[in-house]
Amino acid sequence: xxxxxxxxxxxxxxxxATHTRLSxxxxxxxxxxxxxxxxxxxxxxxxxxxxxYRTIESLHEKGIIHKAFQENNETFYAxxxxxxxxxxxxxxxxxxxxxxxxxxxxxxLDETLKISLPNYEINKVxxxxxxxxxxxx
Amino acid sequence: xxxxxxxxxxxxxxxxATHTRLSxxxxxxxxxxxxxxxxxxxxxxxxxxxxxYRTIESLHEKGIIHKAFQENNETFYAxxxxxxxxxxxxxxxxxxxxxxxxxxxxxxLDETLKISLPNYEINKVxxxxxxxxxxxx
DNA sequence: AATCTAAACGCAACAATGTTGCATTATAAT
DNA sequence: ATTATAATGCAACATTGTTGCGTTTAGATT
Ligand SMILES: [Mn+2]
Ligand SMILES: [Mn+2]
Ligand SMILES: [Zn+2]
Ligand SMILES: [Zn+2]
Numbered sequence: 001x002x003x004x005x006x007x008x009x010x011x012x013x014x015x016x017a018t019h020t021r022l023s024x025x026x027x028x029x030x031x032x033x034x035x036x037x038x039x040x041x042x043x044x045x046x047x048x049x050x051x052x053y054r055t056i057e058s059l060h061e062k063g064i065i066h067k068a069f070q071e072n073n074e075t076f077y078a079x080x081x082x083x084x085x086x087x088x089x090x091x092x093x094x095x096x097x098x099x100x101x102x103x104x105x106x107x108x109l110d111e112t113l114k115i116s117l118p119n120y121e122i123n124k125v126x127x128x129x130x131x132x133x134x135x136x137x
Numbered sequence: 138x139x140x141x142x143x144x145x146x147x148x149x150x151x152x153x154a155t156h157t158r159l160s161x162x163x164x165x166x167x168x169x170x171x172x173x174x175x176x177x178x179x180x181x182x183x184x185x186x187x188x189x190y191r192t193i194e195s196l197h198e199k200g201i202i203h204k205a206f207q208e209n210n211e212t213f214y215a216x217x218x219x220x221x222x223x224x225x226x227x228x229x230x231x232x233x234x235x236x237x238x239x240x241x242x243x244x245x246l247d248e249t250l251k252i253s254l255p256n257y258e259i260n261k262v263x264x265x266x267x268x269x270x271x272x273x274x
Numbered sequence: 275a276a277t278c279t280a281a282a283c284g285c286a287a288c289a290a291t292g293t294t295g296c297a298t299t300a301t302a303a304t
Numbered sequence: 305a306t307t308a309t310a311a312t313g314c315a316a317c318a319t320t321g322t323t324g325c326g327t328t329t330a331g332a333t334t
């Protein structure tokens with residue numbers, strides 16, 4: 001996605017196309033897998049920490065990025081697909097963390113998981129998988 | 138599980154049966170659902186924060202409790218079943234968070250999820266579900 | 275192109291969470 | 305009872321996340 005398209009996307013979601021947002025989205029696209037907050041911060045420096053938190057929050061809120069993984073106070077973020085928008089995040093994919101290279105990636109699953117909990121209302125299901133990725137195997 | 142059994146369990150896992158550990162395990166048993174760190178801390182006071190972190194860590198390490206849920210820097214812990222031990226945590230159940238009462242609970246699923254990622258090695262799968270529980274529905 | 279306004283930014287200050295080192299105390303074996 | 309080791313409490317520190325506020329920027333309007 002080039003700079004023009006990104007600007008369009010941001011404005012469509014009622015966000016100003018600021019340097020910070022464009023820079024972050026470009027880096028996330030280039031990265032290939034989900035980025036941890038600390039990696040984002042390194043790549044974005046010298047940015048103010050607070051501004052970064054607020055930038056991430058705004059993109060998250062508008063369905064442009066999503067939290068892919070969280071462990072040991074490290075949150076990983078990934079770009080959302082076309083199914084997400086300002087109204088809601090709709091992810092039916094899983095998130096995989098490789099224990100060797102520590103990469104976190106989004107994984108489309110062949111079979112969609114059907115969960116039945118009688119008398120429960122299910123709004124969201126997240127699947128976290130840990131193991132060894134194809135490249136490290 | 139009474140105090141004598143708990144002491145046995147702790148010693149079987151090479152942990153000393155200290156007041157802190159017994160107290161925490163009793164509270165977790167009594168609580169009925171997964172406890173958040175902050176709730177644990179309130180119920181355990183006046184305990185030193187560091188001691189609490191180390192107590193939780195030791196019980197987690199030995200397969201006596203497990204992390205059931207994590208979000209917004211709030212970790213929820215639950216007692217492990219008989220399938221966990223010093224060697225490994227083996228959970229095939231899911232974790233449910235009710236968005237009304239904020240309760241986190243362990244849920245056995247009828248169908249076991251079959252995940253196939255070619256050329257990946259899968260060590261652990263966690264399923265997080267959010268919605269409204271039976272009591273709040 | 276200049277003007278204007280709400281959104282975004284940078285900074286300071288704070289709060290919460292988690293970690294490390296070390297002296298003291300408790301557990302449980304001898 | 306004695307003793308070795310594990311656990312505890314405290315201080316100090318590091319990391320992570322939040323709030324308020326004055327300044328700057330995006331982008332709409334004139
Ligand atoms: Mn994803
Ligand atoms: Mn559980
Ligand atoms: Zn890998
Ligand atoms: Zn509920």
